Amino acid sequence: MKLLIVYGTVEGQTRKICDRLKNEARLNGHTVSINNSTGPKLSPFGFDAIIIASSIHNEKFQASIEQYVGDYAKVLNNMVGAFISVSLTAAHDVPEGWEELEKITKDFLHKTGWYPSFIEHIAGAIRYSEYNFFKKYIARNIAKRNNAQTNTSEDHEYTDWGQVKRILTKVEKAVAETKRV
Numbered sequence: 704m705k706l707l708i709v710y711g712t713v714e715g716q717t718r719k720i721c722d723r724l725k726n727e728a729r730l731n732g733h734t735v736s737i738n739n740s741t742g743p744k745l746s747p748f749g750f751d752a753i754i755i756a757s758s759i760h761n762e763k764f765q766a767s768i769e770q771y772v773g774d775y776a777k778v779l780n781n782m783v784g785a786f787i788s789v790s791l792t793a794a795h796d797v798p799e800g801w802e803e804l805e806k807i808t809k810d811f812l813h814k815t816g817w818y819p820s821f822i823e824h825i826a827g828a829i830r831y832s833e834y835n836f837f838k839k840y841i842a843r844n845i846a847k848r849n850n851a852q853t854n855t856s857e858d859h860e861y862t863d864w865g866q867v868k869r870i871l872t873k874v875e876k877a878v879a880e881t882k883r884v
């Protein structure tokens with residue numbers, strides 16, 4: 704298949720996840736293009752499937768991803784599409800956190816008008832060593848709310864790489880279905 708991956712990141716974890724998806728997809732023999740949503744935009748026209756990934760910061764997905772999805776919603780609604788939400792909240796089973804995640808995602812999709820084939824919440828990372836004082840303070844508060852690590856002397860990666868691989872399998876299956884019809 705011809706796969707397009709578009710990602711929005713601040714500290715790089717979403718790019719890392721998308722690079723993994725790209726490498727796995729290429730190993731499986733697919734043609735993959737990858738695009739940072741803050742750079743020149745790649746149109747989804749002509750691709751069999753798209754994976755759009757964005758991290759959440761301050762309860763919002765990346766503005767550049769919102770712009771991309773809004774601009775191409777009509778095309779996206781006619782192709783296999785996976786939306787990946789990357790957050791710290793997804794790392795733990797705190798019910799209020801998950802309610803918030805569902806709401807942020809629902810609002811985003813409603814606003815942009817995109818109906819992805821499926822949505823996945825992936826746990827990101829918390830890299831205290833790379834944050835300035837202000838970011839460290841915010842990140843620590845989010846960590847506290849979600850029972851994540853508040854020890855700021857260490858970095859913590861929560862991403863489930865098995866889940867990342869399973870997302871690719873889902874996309875492959877969905878594309879195979881459309882080709883069968």
Ligand SMILES: Cc1cc2nc3c(=O)[nH]c(=O)nc-3n(C[C@H](O)[C@H](O)[C@H](O)COP(=O)(O)O)c2cc1C
Nearest residue numbers: 712713714715716717758761762790791792827828
């Ligand atoms: C300043 C800041 C704000 C954040 N806000 C949220 C948030 O509102 N909800 C959440 O679940 N995670 C939040 N996070 C955690 C990020 O989603 C997580 O670190 C993710 O891995 C970042 O991905 P990125 O490196 O691709 O931007 C925040 C992190 C930082 C540093």
